[in-house]
Amino acid sequence: MNTAPQAAAAGIPRPTMIEFRDVNKYYGDYHALRGISATIRAGEFFSLLGPSGCGKTTLLRTIAGFEDISSGAVLIDGKDMAGVPANLRPTNMVFQSYAIFPHLTVAQNVGFGLRRKGGTAAEKARRVTEALAMVGLAGYGERAAHALSGGQRQRVALARALILKPKVLLLDEPLSALDKKMREQMQVELIRLQRQVGITFILVTHDQEEALVMSDRIAVMFEGQIVQLADPETLYRRPTSRQVADFIGVMNFLPAKILTEAVGRIAIEVQGLGRAEIDETQAPGPITGGEISVGCRPETLTILYEGQTASDRETPGTVEEVVYYGDMTYYDVRLDGVDSPVRISMRNVFGRPVLDIGTRTRVAWSAGALVLFR
Amino acid sequence: MKGGGLRIYTILYLVFLYAPIVLLPVFAFNDATIISFPLRGFTTRWFAALAELPTLHQALKNSLIIAVSSSVLATVLGVFASRASTRYEFPGKGGLMGLIMLPLVLPEVIVAMSLLMVLLGIGIDLAIWTVILGHTLICTPFAIAILSAAFQSLDRSLEEAAWDLGETRLSTFRLITLPLVMPGIISSLLISFTISLDEFIIAFFLAGSEPTLPVYIYSQLRFPKQIPAIMALGTILVALSVLLLTTAEYFRRRGLKKTGAKDTGGFL
Incomplete structure (x- = not known):
């Protein structure tokens, strides 16, 4: 694009x-x-x-x-x-x-x-x-x-x-x-x-x-x-604020906590995803003192089909909504232990079925694609 | 039949409205001094008789001078006021525009009487220009109504574009604004001209020894043998008024078409 x-x-x-x-x-x-x-x-x-x-x-x-x-x-x-x-x-x-x-x-x-x-x-x-x-x-x-x-x-x-x-x-x-x-x-x-x-x-x-x-x-x-x-x-x-992240494209936000902050690396605990370590460049915004959250774009999350394994990390969840766009399908998936669903965009590759609402699934993600807002 | 009553009402209304005007040419071409049926035969001698009335010619000349002057004055004032009211915000704008438009609904006899008192009070002799003053006063609201529509349908960025492309404020007005509101200006001139030409009360009060055409006509009604000639004159005036108003509307609509704007209503 x-x-x-x-x-x-x-x-x-x-x-x-x-x-x-x-x-x-x-x-x-x-x-x-x-x-x-x-x-x-x-x-x-x-x-x-x-x-x-x-x-x-x-x-x-x-x-x-x-x-x-x-x-x-x-x-x-x-x-x-x-x-x-x-x-x-x-x-x-x-x-x-x-x-x-x-x-x-x-x-x-x-x-x-x-x-x-x-x-x-x-x-x-x-x-x-x-x-x-x-x-x-x-x-x-x-x-x-x-x-x-x-x-x-x-x-x-x-x-x-x-x-x-x-x-x-x-x-x-x-x-x-x-x-x-x-x-x-x-x-x-x-x-x-x-x-x-x-x-x-x-x-x-x-x-x-x-x-x-x-x-x-x-x-x-x-x-x-x-x-x-x-x-x-x-x-x-690397949007510097939730406001910008929200305005440009779609961004999922998950509540998070900062565990430790060492030189160049930040250890965080994200609701639904668990513990992760990110680079300090993934927190490009200034410290506002407000709510801490982590953002991830829909295309950085991947739904795993049977037999597939995550290259990095994975988290279980349930499909709550399916929006079919022809070339793409948007899924709203509620990750286990998270209040609101995250949006995931999947390319409709040949031979891959569109999932039904209510399907239990696994979502692959990578700590490198997260953005921290604090 | 549904709507039958309404149809009869409409027809009666139109007959009542236009029958007297239709009678004007009928009797203007009737070969008799007395205005009554049956008609006696066709003649054009009443029109010929008009040519031999020097006081009529003077009145016509007065009327034309007054109508041309007051329509030009009203339109110039109208351009200023419309431009200001459609482009700029200033304190008291609503009230000010209301006051300017007020003569539209004020009884003319009040306007005429108060003007007369003021003029006589400060010792100004009645003349053609006092009528011009009065007519400008009553024509300006009409001019503003027409011109505001013209200025409003003008996209503001057109003027900005010309300015942006190197023209000054003044040359932008000449090259862009004026040509685009020109149909409105012409339409305003024509309508003001017609209003002034037909106007009686103010002219009657303020004309002094220089009667306008309507005042002259009124004065001639006392002489029965002049009535057919007045009918002929009336016929000419009706024809002229219709022609002028149609032309004005034509220019207004052409202007809308030219700028691609929506018709927001006019006088016809």
């Missing part, structure tokens, strides 16, 4: 493109952005992920210049953007509604930003043609913009924003209005486009899967704060 560009991790460190320095934003008494500090690197596909109302769109709009900030600073390519209006910033935006000018043709829409740029009419027309070809809309230039389909409007909006070769392209939930098939197709196209043009893309989304698929790095936001900023794999495998 994860087709995100890996170049960022492998290549040389990239220079900073955007820097937030303790950015705060108030709407009256409402504290919309609470001390955001982060950097976004040049050429990166960066996502702001969070539930609606978490401030991700507001943060994006502070980059574009549509929102003033109450305190702090937003820097683009090293320059403080305070007092620089949206029309003079090296950023362009793809809006959630696409904001295609309905009274203009496709070509006029795409070429809108060239109006104030130099160059002959012929050269501008050539750039429009190029931009349309880039998004797969060659030959659509003379169409009326309001007669386009959702996916085509999306492409026009992309071409219109990219034609000015901005340093940063801002995408405000650009795929949320498309149906599932179209959305998945556009995700792949956006990734391809971003690699092709090499511009920094900043995507706002509430769809965790979309963020995982597309991004080099993701900032997860809750209530006006960035709670974790990491690459997709780290975010998925």
Whole structure:
């Protein structure tokens, strides 16, 4: 599933493109952005992920210049953007509604930003043609913009924003209005486009899967704060809080106790699973002093069929719910000695029967796949 | 039959509403001075007679000046008010907009009388421009009603997109906002023009020695032999009003279609 560009991790460190320095934003008494500090690197596909109302769109709009900030600073390519209006910033935006000018043709829409740029009419027309070809809309230039389909409007909006070769392209939930098939197709196209043009893309989304698929790095936001900023794999495998773990994918939580803590290793007692020893990197979050629990992803648990043995550890349990997805089956299994069932995802391999509710079974797990929240 | 009563009621209602207006052209083309049946024959001489009434021409000229000025003024004020009320939040907005829209339901005779008292009180002579003032007052709420709908159906991110693409606030208004609300502006101009042209009470109170067309018509009703000519004039006015309102509605609907917005109701 994860087709995100890996170049960022492998290549040389990239220079900073955007820097937030303790950015705060108030709407009256409402504290919309609470001390955001982060950097976004040049050429990166960066996502702001969070539930609606978490401030991700507001943060994006502070980059574009549509929102003033109450305190702090937003820097683009090293320059403080305070007092620089949206029309003079090296950023362009793809809006959630696409904001295609309905009274203009496709070509006029795409070429809108060239109006104030130099160059002959012929050269501008050539750039429009190029931009349309880039998004797969060659030959659509003379169409009326309001007669386009959702996916085509999306492409026009992309071409219109990219034609000015901005340093940063801002995408405000650009795929949320498309149906599932179209959305998945556009995700792949956006990734391809971003690699092709090499511009920094900043995507706002509430769809965790979309963020995982597309991004080099993701900032997860809750209530006006960035709670974790990491690459997709780290975010998925090593979430620093239960909140993030819960928001990204499915995570099972089991109550736990810490027995001993030695250098680099933590011994824990997990309800249902028993004693286990984990590496300290498996407890990536700060110590909150709250309830201690252990998280495990559905795909790290495996139901053992007769004759199979666990490669690491196993725990008995009873199947309580079966949800069949075609390629996958999700089982809710109550492990012996645990209050609530855990979710387990199993690939439907040929010849392996789907279990019935009430079946006694054994669940294989590995201590290395656990995450500790404390 | 179910609904039979309702059908008869509907027909009677429409007859009552439109029969008098239908009678206007009937008698305008009738070859007799007296307004009564049976009809005497077809003539166009009442229309020809209109051409020889210099006071009518003066009244028509006054009416056109007043209607054009007050529709332009009302629409300009309407653009400002609608833009402000649909884009910005400010304290007292609800009450303020309510007060602006109030002339829509205030009895015109009250508006006319109070305006007259104020004008005479501060020693201003009645003239064409005092009527323009009164008509602007009553046309502005209509203009706002139409223009608010136009501004509301305008996606805010369209303006942001133009700004983002390098245009200033002012050029964004000219290149994006204005063309998209233009159908609303035209529709507002036409409806304000029609309202002003037809308006009687304010014109009667504030016109002084410069009667408008409706005031002139009213004054001529005292002379029986002028009545057929007035019928002819009335016929022309009805035709013009229908034409203007239809044009206004056409532009409003075209505007909705252009921006792909839902029809949220209009005057027709």
